[in-house]
Amino acid sequence: MTGLLWVGVGLLPWIGLGVFLTLGIREPRTLPPAPGSDDLSTAGTEEAGAEDLGPLVSIIIPARNEASRIGRCIEGLGRFHGVPYEIIVVDDRSTDDTAQVAREQEPGAALRLQVVDGRRLPEGWFGKPWACRQGADVARGRLLLFVDADTTHEPELLSRTLAAMEEDDAQVLSLLGRQEVGTFGEKLVQPQVFTLIGLRFRKLDQVVDPSRWKDAIANGQFVLVTRDAYESIGGHEAVKGEVVEDLRLAQELTRAGSRLTVREGEEVFATRMYTSMRELVNGWTKNVAVGARQASGRWAGLVLPGILLFLSFFWLLPAVAVGWAGLGWVAGGAGAGFAFPLWAGVAWAMCVVIWAGAYHRFRVSPAMAFLYPLGTLVVAFIVLRSWFRGERRIEWKGRRYQEGVVVKEPSRG
Numbered sequence: 001m002t003g004l005l006w007v008g009v010g011l012l013p014w015i016g017l018g019v020f021l022t023l024g025i026r027e028p029r030t031l032p033p034a035p036g037s038d039d040l041s042t043a044g045t046e047e048a049g050a051e052d053l054g055p056l057v058s059i060i061i062p063a064r065n066e067a068s069r070i071g072r073c074i075e076g077l078g079r080f081h082g083v084p085y086e087i088i089v090v091d092d093r094s095t096d097d098t099a100q101v102a103r104e105q106e107p108g109a110a111l112r113l114q115v116v117d118g119r120r121l122p123e124g125w126f127g128k129p130w131a132c133r134q135g136a137d138v139a140r141g142r143l144l145l146f147v148d149a150d151t152t153h154e155p156e157l158l159s160r161t162l163a164a165m166e167e168d169d170a171q172v173l174s175l176l177g178r179q180e181v182g183t184f185g186e187k188l189v190q191p192q193v194f195t196l197i198g199l200r201f202r203k204l205d206q207v208v209d210p211s212r213w214k215d216a217i218a219n220g221q222f223v224l225v226t227r228d229a230y231e232s233i234g235g236h237e238a239v240k241g242e243v244v245e246d247l248r249l250a251q252e253l254t255r256a257g258s259r260l261t262v263r264e265g266e267e268v269f270a271t272r273m274y275t276s277m278r279e280l281v282n283g284w285t286k287n288v289a290v291g292a293r294q295a296s297g298r299w300a301g302l303v304l305p306g307i308l309l310f311l312s313f314f315w316l317l318p319a320v321a322v323g324w325a326g327l328g329w330v331a332g333g334a335g336a337g338f339a340f341p342l343w344a345g346v347a348w349a350m351c352v353v354i355w356a357g358a359y360h361r362f363r364v365s366p367a368m369a370f371l372y373p374l375g376t377l378v379v380a381f382i383v384l385r386s387w388f389r390g391e392r393r394i395e396w397k398g399r400r401y402q403e404g405v406v407v408k409e410p411s412r413g
Contacts, residue, residue, distance in 0.1 A: 003339035010343045014350045017314055021195075021354060028176055028204040028264040031160040032167055034082065056111070057085040057158060057224075058139030059147060062131030064092035064397045066149035067101050069272075076153040078108020083158045086111045088139055092118040092131040095398060098149075114138065125240045127399060128220070132245075133236040144230055148221040151177070154268035161224055164263050168207050171229040171258040174218035174250065176204075177269030179362060185277030188375040191355075191362040193284060196307070196379065200295050204262045213254040217262065217295070220246030221271045229258040243394055244291040251294070281382055286394055289386035304387045311380050318347035319373040 059077055063070050070089065077087055087110045091099035099115055107113035116138060121130055132146055145158070165173045179194065181187045201217045208216045223246060230253075238252045239245040254260050274280040289304060296303040321344035356366035368375075394401040 003342075006339050007343045007346070011346055011350070014314065014318070014347050018350060018354055021358075025198050025202045026205040028262045031175075031263050031265045031268070032163045034156040034159040035163055055084060055143070055162075056141040057083055057143045057145055057162075058135075058141030059085055059087045059110075059145045060132060060135030060139060061087070061089045061147055061149055062092055062128050062135065063089055063094065063098050063102065063149040064127060064131070065094045065096050065098060067094070067096040067098045070098055070102050070149045071105055073147070073149050073151055073153075074102060074105040074113065075108070076151075077147070078106060078110055078113075079155045080109055080153070080158040081155050083162060084111060085109075085145075085158060086140060087113045088116060088135045089114070090116045090118050090131040090135040092127055092397075093120070121399075126243060126245065126394075126401065127397065129236040129240050129242065129245045133240075136230065136235055139227075142227050144225050144227055146220070146223045146225075148271065150272050151221050152270045157265065157268040160268065161222075161263070161265070164261065165224065168261040169259060170207060170261040171226045172218070172250065172253050172260040173224040174246075174260070174262050175222040175224075175265045175269055176219055176262065177222065177264075177271055178266040180270050180272040181362070181364060182272070183276060185280055185378075186274060187359075187364045187368055188371060189277075189280060189378050190273070191358050191364055192372070192375045192379050193382075194362065195358050200292075208250075208254050208260045208262075210254055210257050210259075213251055216247075216250035216254040216260050218246045218250035218260070219262075220249075221273075222265075222269060223249065225253065225258075229253055229256075232256050232258075242290075242294075244287050244294060247291055247294050277378075281378070281385070282395065284382045285386045285389065287386070288383055289389070304383060307383050308380060311376050311383075315351060315376040316373060316380075318344060318351050322348045 061070070061073065066073075074087060074089070087107060089099075089102040091102065099117065102113075102115045105113065116134055118131055118134055121127060125133075135146075136144055143162075147153075161173055161175060165171075179190055181190050201215065203215070204217075233252045233256050236245070236249070239248045242248040250260055274283055292303045292307065321340070325341035325344040351372065352369045355369035355372040359368045360366045
């Protein structure tokens with residue numbers, strides 16, 4: 001009985017974690033249906049002057065080296081209906097044919113498609129905030145929608161997000177879409193990273209008002225904001241030196257008085273963030289350490305060690321224990337004790353069940369859960385690598401930043 005009691009007590013942390021993950025994380029509400037067609041008339045807006053833009057939405061795409069994806073993105077945006085809008089692509093000094101491919105696309109239902117040749121990066125700016133700023137400068141709309149070039153969109157997306165913004169009386173809306181994963185590495189690691197983020201931002205079903213600005217988060221793949229709210233903080237200049245500019249932008253907007261709502265739109269919005277393990281590791285290395293500190297307030301100095309401790313204790317310990325117990329059982333034969341192998345096996349099984357649910361949530365085969373320790377090791381490596389580099393050394397899309405200053409920028413093709 002003592003052995004069984006020991007096993008039961010030893011499993012309490014994993015039982016508690018399972019309950020917490022099931023009941024403690026509230027996902028965003030889905031988007032409302034699109035309003036009726038009578039409410040979405042765009043008649044007479046095509047030639048509207050700057051003083052009479054009405055509900056015009058300016059869709060801004062910051063794009064650097066996105067020649068293989070920008071065409072699909074623009075094609076999807078061009079199928080929006082029910083809302084007057086324009087599309088602005090800012091070519092952030094790409095070294096491939098991004099600008100040319102963008103100019104070859106048709107605007108579709110958009111009032112115009114404009115491709116802006118990005119200017120040289122000023123001192124103190126990171127690439128994406130600078131590209132977004134340039135797009136906002138030429139935009140004509142009262143609403144600004146920033147989307148990434150690796151996103152895809154269904155025709156009713158824009159009208160439904162505007163309806164959600166009105167429903168929540170919000171000045172800022174960010175959307176969580178379907179995360180497309182293709183390679184083995186993406187399927188193994190991406191659900192683990194997003195689950196880790198979900199542990200910090202557990203109440204995405206609630207509108208964030210200024211009193212809760214520290215809990216604000218935005219998905220930089222889709223940020224819709226009123227121009228008044230955007231300009232109230234000075235636009236992207238407020239986050240010009242931020243690596244994780246979307247999180248900081250959400251915090252600055254809500255702290256300045258805006259209401260932010262996060263919605264789920266997997267039926268109408270999707271993103272393929274990375275296409276290889278190398279891209280994935282480099283991308284999250286850029287974001288994890290800085291984003292974790294931004295989201296942690298006064299606990300910023302402890303958050304990265306805490307993440308590593310969490311990964312080691314809850315996910316890696318049972319896997320190591322199962323292997324150790326197996327070796328001990330083989331070496332000890334029938335005389336080996338049962339308590340430790342029983343605890344290790346049950347704890348491991350609980351981890352597999354938890355991860356099977358998480359992988360299924362992200363549309364990955366639950367069978368991938370049997371390999372979850374490998375994914376956890378990759379996440380731990382990313383955290384360590386990001387922690388070591390911090391903001392001192394950032395590399396992305398061919399640029400290298402040292403202490404926030406560009407020290408390498410490849411020549412344009």
